[in-house]
Amino acid sequence: xxxxxxxxxxxxxxxxxxxxxxxxxxxxxxxxxxxxxxxxxxxxxxxxxxxxxxxxxxxxxxxxxxxxxxxxxxxxxxxxxxxxxxxxxxxxxxxxxxxxxxxxxxxxxxxxxxx
Amino acid sequence: xxxxxxxxxxxxxxxxxxxxxxxxxxxxxxxxxxxxxxxxxxxxxxxxxxxxxxxxxxxxxxxxxxxxxxxxxxxxxxxxxxxxxxxxxxxxxxxxxxxxxxxxxxxxxxxxx
Numbered sequence: 022x023x024x025x026x027x028x029x030x031x032x033x034x035x036x037x038x039x040x041x042x043x044x045x046x047x048x049x050x051x052x053x054x055x056x057x058x059x060x061x062x063x064x065x066x067x068x069x070x071x072x073x074x075x076x077x078x079x080x081x082x083x084x085x086x087x088x089x090x091x092x093x094x095x096x097x098x099x100x101x102x103x104x105x106x107x108x109x110x111x112x113x114x115x116x117x118x119x120x121x122x123x124x125x126x127x128x129x130x131x132x133x134x135x136x
Numbered sequence: 137x138x139x140x141x142x143x144x145x146x147x148x149x150x151x152x153x154x155x156x157x158x159x160x161x162x163x164x165x166x167x168x169x170x171x172x173x174x175x176x177x178x179x180x181x182x183x184x185x186x187x188x189x190x191x192x193x194x195x196x197x198x199x200x201x202x203x204x205x206x207x208x209x210x211x212x213x214x215x216x217x218x219x220x221x222x223x224x225x226x227x228x229x230x231x232x233x234x235x236x237x238x239x240x241x242x243x244x245x246x247x248x249x
Contacts, residue, residue: 025178057240064139065179065227065240072235111178122167123192124238126178 023048023114025127033133034102042097042130044086044112051117054095055124056086060108068110071095072117082106104136138162140241142228148247154216157244161209161230167191169238170203170213171227179227185211218248 028043046052056068069080076088086097095112112127141160149155161168166187171179182201184191187208196203200219205211215222225243 027178030176064242065229067237070237113178122184122234123181124179126180128176128178 027127055113142241152217159228165230
């Protein structure tokens, strides 16, 4: 069975600071990788996903993530955060042949951006 | 298009009582999921339906949890009897087809006293 680990439970940044949220997964085969975001009072929504191809994927709102297969990692980055990025971020993985089925989520990272 | 709808949004019950949650997925979405999200944790898949059939319910505590999707559209998740550790947010998600994004509803926040 797969598992996902997000190292930082809480992150506090000032506006314009750079962001990197760590995500490591454990699974014996090929995976699909996702980052979801939950803004205060809103639903979980997809930020970006990796299925195959270029390991550097770009998502909405200036976010990107890099899949490093040798490190089993899929870290989320943003060069300059805004107050509106305050949210909880979840990394998730699914087996490659499931293409989004059976998502296994990490525990989440709560990001607070100070204006 | 309308999103995934869930009701109720909040529910408080006492342990050993029963509770039911309802989900209406996005129109045309064949796959429906129920997740449990305990405070401080990520969502955990409970059950997945494809139309009105169960694809995976390996993580559903079947001694107390049940779910159905009779006509391949709406779904209900029931807990009977509830335990304190069932306090969580229950999320419903749907997806049109394999490879596409899962869309999540607002969740039902359950508190068991």
